[in-house]
Amino acid sequence: MKRKTTLKLAAALIATTMIATPFAATYASPGEREHKGEYMRGEHGEYGEHGKHGKGGMFHGEGRARAVPLTIDEARTLVDAMLLKMGEPNLKTGDAKASEQAGKIDVVLLNASGDVVEVLKFDEKTGRMDRGTRHDLRKLIGKPNKDKAARFDRKFTADQMTLLANAMVIRFGNGELKLGDITETPRGTYTATVTNQAGEIVREMELSSVTGRPIS
Structure with missing residues (x-):
């Protein structure tokens, strides 16, 4: 050729x-x-087997089915903590009850006058807000306040810190853990213990009273 x-x-x-x-x-x-x-x-979803925070996650819980289903009181606590962190004075938590949809929990979101604004739906198995509900909530509230100076000037009270710490354990504890003692330190932070259902301490952490997040 x-x-x-x-x-x-x-x-x-x-x-x-x-x-x-x-x-x-x-x-x-x-x-x-x-x-x-x-x-x-990955086989176990977007964040892998152990949740968003890497191997073991924060408490080995987020991103997988809970060992114990989310309760109505826990769902209400999650919404209370969310509104507190967001600093939304015009919204508050209303009634929380089992949804007509099996395996779901409905938490009513109210305005300052007590009128219904939205119904937030949680999945009992995962303990997370439904994807559609999260989408609707983002559209309703919009982007968070970007005034960092104002955000870092605030200081949560002891009761507010207890609420935030409790919500953190509910979210990441997989239904197996609970909040133990929480006390203020001389430098203005808070120490909190996390226990198993038998009351045995599995973790101790120090929380910022400004952000409500762990610093150690």
Whole structure:
């Protein structure tokens, strides 16, 4: 075969391959197209087996089904803490009850006058707010206040710190842990103990009274 003929055949083969590849990808089955994305997220979801905070998570709990289903009182506590952290004076928590939808909990969100604004739906198995509810809440409240100076000037009271710490344990404790003692330190922070259901301490942490978050 002459050299010119060989080059022409090679060029034609390359061109055919370049055209065929995009079409093959376009017409691949949905399962084939989605497999790579699913694999990249991992077997246990977006954050892996142990939750968003890496191996073990904060309390080995977030991102997987709870050992003990979320209770109505716990769902209400989560909403109370959320509103406190957001600094929303015009919203407050209303009634909390079992939803008509099996496995769900409804927590009513009220305005300052006591009128119903939204119904927040939680999943008992995961302890998390439903995705649709989170989306509606973001649209309702909008972006958080970006005034960092004002945010760092505040100081939570002892009762507020207890609420925030309790909500943290509910969220990350997988239903197996509970808040123990919480006390103020001489430097204005708070120390809190986390216990198992038998009352045995499994973790001690120091919390900032400005952010409500652990600092150690």
